[in-house]
Amino acid sequence: MHELLLYGQVPLSRHDQVLKILAGVAAMQPRRVLERRIIYKPTREPEEPGAHLSRRGGTQNVVGAKPAKQSGARDLFYNQFVQKLSDGDFGHANGTHEPQEKALSAAVGPGEEPKWALEFQDMPDTGDRGVSIRATASTDLLSGDPHAWMIAAGPHQFVSEYYIEGHRFVHGNVVIFLYRLLHEPGVRSLETAPKVDLPAFSALQPFDPSGAYMLEAKVRVQDLNTPAVLENGVGQLKAFRQQMKGCVELELPDRLAMDTRVKYNAREAPPVRRPR
């Protein structure tokens, strides 16, 4: 599946107004969305860029042996869990939580919507169509402990978690999401696993101190093989941008800013001792 995306920014003071305008544009009431996102990083270090080219220098291979198929450097990507939350899921500010020995659970009853999903987002395409296009994959989890599963599924390491608060609209095929990131200040670096008991909602602070909101306009396309479908999606997204002109300027995000690859960090070279 592919996502066509445009982003805009809404300052805090204009949030309510934009919310009302969007409700009028989409002819529906906003739907409040609360999500927790948990980011995982593959523990294997990515290879040094270009390493695969010079890995086998020289021709000391055994003659006659088939040359091993040289594969390109595999990029490693961050993955994230998306947990749908409701207001009741958050802890209370005054009540002190006794530490309970319980694990995260993604189990849902029959007929209910899944609450947990594993989301993968590729780096945006290089094509220039006026909208950002990226491949995504989303897998719903129906049972089990997501964190344990993630650790077990591959060597992954918990990075951080943050919360998303916002409102969603649907306008034709355009999914409009007006949101901002929240995080729990201070504890981020100390955590090694996602919280089982959520903090109180009031304890969360906007990641952007000004409290500004982001406006995301998204059209999902099944595949990019049929140009007509893609054109249709791009057209709808651009029409929405045109419609919102003067209210919120929707722009093409910087491609590299949305890079989800794990960066290669060169190992620190051993300090070289200079002869005195």
Add this chain to the structure above:
Amino acid sequence: MSDAASLTTVALRPWPAPTKDALSKEDLSAQIHQLTTERGHLRGITEKALQEEIDAGKSVPEDVMEGAETEPKKDAPAADERLKDIHRVRNEMHTKIEWAYFAAGNALNLVSLLLSRDPAKALDSGYTQMFREMNVPRGSFGIDRTVRIDDTQREEDSAKRRELVTKGSRMEALDWATDSLLQAATELETGIRKETKYWEEVLSISEKGWSLQRTRREARNAPFAVRYGLPEASNHFKARGLAPLRMNKDGGIILDSTLSLKPKTMRIRISENDKIVGTSHLPSQGGLGELAIEQSIQLARDSLFEEELFHEISMESRNLLAYGIELRNSVLHITTPALGGQSSHRKVLIDCASRDDNTLAGSDQSQHRLAQSIAEGLRLLLAHEHRMRLYRRSQVPPPLTQIKRQQPGPPLLRTLLGLFSHLTAADALHSYLNTLAKTLKSAGLDVWLDTSRDASWAKLTHSLEQSPMKDLSAIDQLLTLFTRPFDGTATISLPSTSGPQPENITIATRTFIGQPTFGAEHKISLPSSIIKVLDLEPDQSRQFKFPSTDEAQAYVDWILSLDIAHSVISKEYAGRVYSTDHEPRVSILSKGSMKNLAKEDSVLVLLEKGRLTVTATANTSLMTGTAGESFTWDGTPGKATLKNKVRSWIA
């Protein structure tokens, strides 16, 4: 004037012709000849010589002067002066004569011009040449005798007059300004009154909850429009749901043509044997003239809704021809199975009629309630469809693909038909099962029966409370149940297995207009204990489907009679019973009372139309005739039980 005085003494005489100036050729040569004779050759005549001569004063030629001037000859300088004098005087006289001529001409012109006012007089000849060339129009000059006023007085006068004129014009201007101000004031006042009235009405419309919007085009007199159409109506009807609020001369709101249409309503009529026995109608609202604007908006909204309802129904009816629905003369005819157990030929007629039209209501209104309920049900379903449209629209859409999603029309008639046929099928079956149970009970057979028309209706409140769909209101979840297949169940226990753990026959009635059942269908699930009677394999599916109620009833009859014959009676006479075929017939061997002859009685159990008939036939091989005894239970209590009866025959 002095000139005129001097002129009086002048004698008018022709001026001597200037002979010097006009010398002909002969004259010139003659003169040259004369000069030659008088003074010698021309070469000798120089300026100097002549000057000397003049200075000497002698040689003025005597011939030059003619006539009377003889005296100056003697005195040369005096004569010269005299000549100059004469020339001067002559010039002077000439000038004065010219003046006189000119003045006389002017006077003549003036007089002629004055007189030329009279068209009878031809005075052109009186003009001078010059004046005639100026081409002054006739009569363009007048003259009158006036009293001469002093200049000072005249100035005063004109000043006064000027003042009067200024005052007058100023007054006039002020007057005009006042008028226009007054006019502007009145215009403003009417404008304000108009606006106030318009705004009051607009406000009252708005307060009643109608949504107002600015008109897109800057339409004159209609800054606002009211949107009364339902927001989720289908496109055509959504577009119709907007009416501009135009201002009339007084500021009141003119009813738009869309608002003043005659309100329509979907009318349901029940016809039995081509006689109308029930009509649905909405309460009439009276004429349009005496209605407030809000009421007419509401009427228009209702009418639009009803029209959309009828539109959707008639669109849907095209796919339902197989179910006996046809559109004739824009009236939908639905042939329904008889509701409520009546076997008359009943039809439901649906059409779109004027709301005020109640003339067609027949005298017989026995089915009025049914018609009204059908109408209300259809309205509820369309309103439900509207809310579901919003609900579907607000869900995150699936990714775009090449395949176009197509939203089928709302199931209105399908729901109605499904409900009809489900109720008919389930009720018929259940009432039959009830009579059956009663009959069996009266025959002393213990039968337990449980029926429910629809499984989901039975646990409605529970399922609503537990519903995971929090976005949908309860009414929508309730109505969603009706658009799903209907599931009725009936459970009847086998007479042979009465006790704490009875074996049950379960009859599920499933109705859906569409895939896969296309109507009502009964599915009978048999208990495992019936296997040996039916001679089925144990792992064989014990479910049988019957599309009609009659078949299902017959099958239940057959199964129950088999059970009675092969289980109930067999148990009573264990060891003496054998069956010859798969019919509900058993043969019971018993010792004959005489001659130790074996007596064989065949007992036939027959369940039919709720009546249980047991026939015992004595089949003695030696006897020729067949003696038969028969008894029928039809549910009336106080009869002997089956077992006793059979015992009485067999024993």
